[in-house]
Amino acid sequence: MGTMHIDGHEIPFQENDNILKAALAANIEIPYFCYHAALGSLGACRLCAVEIAPEDPNKKPRVVMSCLEPAKDGINVSVSAAAARQVRQTVIEFLMVNHPHDCPVCDEGGECRLQDMTVACGPPYRRYRGRKRTFTNQYLGPLVHHEMNRCITCYRCTRFYQDYALGDDLGAMRLRNEVYFGRFQEGPLTSPFAGNVIEVCPTGVFTDAVFRQHFARVWDLETAPSICPHCSVGCNTLPGARDGTLRRVCNRFHPEINRWFICDRGRYGHQYSEHPDRPLTAQVSGVKVSYREALAAAAEQIKAARDRTGGLGSTREDLESNAILQTLLNKLSGRFATFSDPQLETATTAAVAALQSSGGAPSLSEIEQADAALVVGDLTTHAPMMDLALRQAYRTGAKLAILHSGPSLLTRFAATTLTVAPHEIGAHLLHLNEQAATASTTSNKHENEKKLADIATYLTTAQRPILIGVSETMAAPEITALAQLANALGSRARLAYALPGANAYGTALLTPTNSTTAMLEAIESGQIQTLIVMGNDPLGDTRLGARWREARQCLSTFIVSDCVATATAEAADILLPVAAWTERGGTFVNYEGRAQGFAPVFQRAEPLPNTAEVLADLAHCLELALPDAAAVLSNIFPGYQAPLPGTLGSSLSAFPLTMQTETPIGSAPLGHPGHWQVTLASWYGDDVLASYAPALVELAPPAAALIHPTAALKERIEDKEQVRLRGPAGTVVLSVQLNNDVAADTIALARVTLAQLGVGHGDLLELERIS
Amino acid sequence: MNKQIPTLLIRLWRSLWATLRHAWVKRETVPYPEIKRSLPGRWRGRIVLTRDPDGEERCVACYLCSAVCPVDCIHLQAAQLDNGRRYPETFRIDFSRCIFCGFCEEACPTLAIQLTPDFEMCEQSHGELVYEKKQLLIEDQGKHPGYNFYRHAGIAIPGKAIGGGVSDTPPVDHDTNLP
Numbered sequence: 001m002g003t004m005h006i007d008g009h010e011i012p013f014q015e016n017d018n019i020l021k022a023a024l025a026a027n028i029e030i031p032y033f034c035y036h037a038a039l040g041s042l043g044a045c046r047l048c049a050v051e052i053a054p055e056d057p058n059k060k061p062r063v064v065m066s067c068l069e070p071a072k073d074g075i076n077v078s079v080s081a082a083a084a085r086q087v088r089q090t091v092i093e094f095l096m097v098n099h100p101h102d103c104p105v106c107d108e109g110g111e112c113r114l115q116d117m118t119v120a121c122g123p124p125y126r127r128y129r130g131r132k133r134t135f136t137n138q139y140l141g142p143l144v145h146h147e148m149n150r151c152i153t154c155y156r157c158t159r160f161y162q163d164y165a166l167g168d169d170l171g172a173m174r175l176r177n178e179v180y181f182g183r184f185q186e187g188p189l190t191s192p193f194a195g196n197v198i199e200v201c202p203t204g205v206f207t208d209a210v211f212r213q214h215f216a217r218v219w220d221l222e223t224a225p226s227i228c229p230h231c232s233v234g235c236n237t238l239p240g241a242r243d244g245t246l247r248r249v250c251n252r253f254h255p256e257i258n259r260w261f262i263c264d265r266g267r268y269g270h271q272y273s274e275h276p277d278r279p280l281t282a283q284v285s286g287v288k289v290s291y292r293e294a295l296a297a298a299a300e301q302i303k304a305a306r307d308r309t310g311g312l313g314s315t316r317e318d319l320e321s322n323a324i325l326q327t328l329l330n331k332l333s334g335r336f337a338t339f340s341d342p343q344l345e346t347a348t349t350a351a352v353a354a355l356q357s358s359g360g361a362p363s364l365s366e367i368e369q370a371d372a373a374l375v376v377g378d379l380t381t382h383a384p385m386m387d388l389a390l391r392q393a394y395r396t397g398a399k400l401a402i403l404h405s406g407p408s409l410l411t412r413f414a415a416t417t418l419t420v421a422p423h424e425i426g427a428h429l430l431h432l433n434e435q436a437a438t439a440s441t442t443s444n445k446h447e448n449e450k451k452l453a454d455i456a457t458y459l460t461t462a463q464r465p466i467l468i469g470v471s472e473t474m475a476a477p478e479i480t481a482l483a484q485l486a487n488a489l490g491s492r493a494r495l496a497y498a499l500p501g502a503n504a505y506g507t508a509l510l511t512p513t514n515s516t517t518a519m520l521e522a523i524e525s526g527q528i529q530t531l532i533v534m535g536n537d538p539l540g541d542t543r544l545g546a547r548w549r550e551a552r553q554c555l556s557t558f559i560v561s562d563c564v565a566t567a568t569a570e571a572a573d574i575l576l577p578v579a580a581w582t583e584r585g586g587t588f589v590n591y592e593g594r595a596q597g598f599a600p601v602f603q604r605a606e607p608l609p610n611t612a613e614v615l616a617d618l619a620h621c622l623e624l625a626l627p628d629a630a631a632v633l634s635n636i637f638p639g640y641q642a643p644l645p646g647t648l649g650s651s652l653s654a655f656p657l658t659m660q661t662e663t664p665i666g667s668a669p670l671g672h673p674g675h676w677q678v679t680l681a682s683w684y685g686d687d688v689l690a691s692y693a694p695a696l697v698e699l700a701p702p703a704a705a706l707i708h709p710t711a712a713l714k715e716r717i718e719d720k721e722q723v724r725l726r727g728p729a730g731t732v733v734l735s736v737q738l739n740n741d742v743a744a745d746t747i748a749l750a751r752v753t754l755a756q757l758g759v760g761h762g763d764l765l766e767l768e769r770i771s
Numbered sequence: 772m773n774k775q776i777p778t779l780l781i782r783l784w785r786s787l788w789a790t791l792r793h794a795w796v797k798r799e800t801v802p803y804p805e806i807k808r809s810l811p812g813r814w815r816g817r818i819v820l821t822r823d824p825d826g827e828e829r830c831v832a833c834y835l836c837s838a839v840c841p842v843d844c845i846h847l848q849a850a851q852l853d854n855g856r857r858y859p860e861t862f863r864i865d866f867s868r869c870i871f872c873g874f875c876e877e878a879c880p881t882l883a884i885q886l887t888p889d890f891e892m893c894e895q896s897h898g899e900l901v902y903e904k905k906q907l908l909i910e911d912q913g914k915h916p917g918y919n920f921y922r923h924a925g926i927a928i929p930g931k932a933i934g935g936g937v938s939d940t941p942p943v944d945h946d947t948n949l950p
Contacts, residue, residue, distance in 0.1 A: 100924060100925025100926070100936075101920075101923045101924050101925065102924050102925045102926060103833070103880065104831045104833035104835070104880040104881055104920065104924075105831050105833065105857050105924060105926055109833065130938075131938050131939060131940045132925070132936075132938055132939050132940065133940055133943060134925065134933050134934040134936075134939045134940060134941070134942045134943070135933070135942055135943050135945065136933050136934075136942045136945075137927075137933065147925070147926065149925035149926075149933070150925065173945050173946075173948075174943065174945050174947075174948060175948060175950075176950075178943045178945070180943065180945035182945065212851070213851075214848075214849075214850075215832075215849040215850075215851075216834070216848075216849070217833075217834040217838065219834075219838060220834065220837075220838075243848070
């Protein structure tokens with residue numbers, strides 16, 4: 001919008017830019033602490049002082065804070081002026097008055113902004129000889145370490161935690177030079193984004209408590225651009241490794257997806273790769289053998305079975321592995337599937353088909369721009385960063401509506417929350433469709449009807465409405481109904497789904513129709529003798545785990561390759577351990593259909609092959625000519641080019657999936673006495689890989705049966721009472737917890753409990769009181 | 772040519788005379804290793820890790836020595852005790868690579884790593900010149916007696932709570948807003 005001069009350089013700036021922002025955009029360095037591109041200017045640190053030459057030559061130049069001074073056309077700014085330098089030096093000297101002599105034992109050392117700025121603008125020696133002010137520290141949970149003495153009061157932590165991530169348990173206390181940042185009472189930080197305070201803190205007040213256990217300086221870490229494998233958002237990360245072990249994961253800037261932040265699942269879930277139970281040696285019938293021996297054994301079994309071979313890919317395996325597995329199975333005339341649950345398969349493929357026909361899902365930065373949003377399901381636990389994007393939309397005044405059946409952290413920010421049992425979600429979506437079409441203003445209706453009318457009003461009156469569904473807790477017809485709603489709202493409405501797994505989108509494109517059911521039936525009827533499972537956990541499936549365990553008995557050989565010790569990996573005849581995500585390269589396709597490449601960060605002392613390499617080696621043993629991943633993928637996806645790690649990713653052009661439009665919405669099952677509908681009560685660290693991360697799992701809520709107080713009153717169940725839950729696969733005794741966010745006639749249970757009972761989201765369950 | 776002869780003869784005589792003179796002076800050469808010369812205290816020889824006045828390890832595993840080392844001969848891995856003290860879990864110096872430049876000693880913020888006046892480190896193989904922590908850590912304060920890093924740092928360790936350092940004031944009670 002104009003140009004100003006900084007130390008003789010012409011610097012262009014946009015409207016409403018401040019001097020600091022414009023200078024940073026032009027790669028001119030002005031020292032600063034408290035300014036952050038996402039958190040804005042505050043003027044708390046007083047470090048970004050610059051001198052502005054007066055227009056009237058008779059006046060003296062002014063020293064101003066560049067983060068608070070709007071950029072104006074034609075002004076002359078000097079960063080190097082003596083007066084500005086003097087201000088910065090004095091600021092640093094004052095900050096160092098109380099700063100402890102901690103650098104050798106501080107984890108921030110090496111990437112500390114205070115260190116850098118002190119070297120860049122501070123006095124070389126400390127003149128102050130008095131005593132230092134000190135603070136006691138708080139225990140902030142297993143993820144974030146607190147060392148309050150080091151604080152320089154830039155307020156970045158609370159600005160992120162309270163203002164940006166809308167958390168409410170970290171704030172500023174006291175006054176003057178004794179401002180304290182912490183919790184009101186000691187305890188774990190509750191926000192799913194708490195780990196970001198480590199990165200926003202310019203000094204070592206908040207440091208990574210997990211990295212601390214096995215610390216290495218930043219200059220010693222090996223890094224490479226990677227993609228988070230813990231959900232379908234596909235945040236860009238920068239893992240750091242040393243001496244053949246993974247130490248930490250940091251955010252990597254991507255302008256359209258995660259930008260400056262990642263969630264705690266992404267930051268701390270990486271510990272699965274250092275889990276003591278992680279399979280690192282190949283096994284045949286429980287005996288440790290070399291990789292080559294295991295491969296030979298697997299090849300022998302596959303040769304014997306030939307077309308009686310099945311292959312199960314996975315939504316958390318990369319695009320290359322799934323495609324190569326499919327090709328291998330085609331060559332063997334075997335059967336290929338990717339999901340362990342048919343319902344999840346139809347839901348995910350329906351979601352991907354809907355996304356394809358809706359013209360693409362919005363990126364996170366587009367979600368932040370929404371002015372109304374409808375969320376179906378518990379978004380925070382399935383795609384935490386999508387939740388953070390919605391919180392930004394909420395901050396700018398967007399109306400959020402949530403249609404859900406179990407607890408959800410987003411309900412706090414919702415203008416309208418509609419809590420209904422899992423089976424009624426579809427009916428409500430259809431109602432909403434009607435409401436949006438007719439825009440009727442019925443005032444004499446049932447409470448839920450009124451809420452639906454409200455939601456319809458938000459969506460129809462909004463300029464940029466966004467509809468987000470959680471595909472794991474929705475059936476295919478519900479997904480289609482949401483897509484139809486997006487259609488009805490017209491081209492201004494955007495549609496997104498949180499998919500189950502980092503590569504769920506890419507996997508769905510490769511999945512043959514109804515492949516899971518066909519695979520299960522083929523195994524049970526003996527048509528498949530040998531099953532290759534790549535990075536999937538069918539035996540630990542919530543709904544069908546028991547059926548898979550029985551089916552496994554029908555198999556003569558069960559070949560599993562995975563990087564974590566799942567129930568499936570433990571039941572394998574032949575176990576082929578593979579490299580974890582940070583140890584290999586590949587491609588994930590995120591919820592938008594954006595293919596993003598990731599590079600291997602490091603090698604273990606004894607390197608493991610990645611899944612695609614295992615398959616290639618297997619094909620070699622079978623004497624099959626298998627094309628390489630690039631050739632396979634360009635056969636499947638026209639014009640496919642592998643996205644380079646570290647780039648923005650490219651959208652994957654694929655043939656459209658067939659959308660199942662004709663499936664009717666399932667009506668609610670008849671309520672038996674003692675029968676309850678099950679809903680999944682997840683939490684933000686809930687993911688197959690992250691469940692092997694000890695520090696993160698420490699924060700998992702204790703297993704309980706969550707029931708709405710009214711429903712509990714009706715059944716005369718009391719809070720904390722022990723109840724027996726009976727499902728098809730087993731019985732579990734749990735204590736009841738009353739929760740207002742659970743729908744009537746619904747019981748919300750953790751994923752582990754669902755697996756023990758053998759029920760999935762929306763299934764029926766028997767509840768007995770123990771008296 | 773002839774003019775140079777006297778000069779050459781004088782020079783020759785001078786050096787012969789110097790040799791003859793030195794035949795009778797006291798000898799500087801000592802028959803090492805039977806007799807060992809005492810080296811100056813600041814001699815840069817074998818590297819040790821010292822202890823603080825309380826007998827605890829001084830090294831806090833800050834990695835500065837390994838960062839500054841021009842030949843990359845120092846490798847360590849940090850760990851920490853439950854009580855907050857940090858220490859090197861492993862500390863390894865490859866003396867077959869070390870050039871005894873003393874940068875590590877200069878970089879050490881806790882005065883833990885010190886070079887000593889000892890150079891007798893002959894081994895049969897390179898492997899034996901890789902010293903582990905148990906060979907490096909001595910039961911002494913070395914040449915800087917009396918310094919205890921944790922007394923000056925802000926973090927708490929057993930025997931020194933927050934605010935108990937030599938230049939600290941007692942911690943602020945952040946639960947009150949009274950001045």
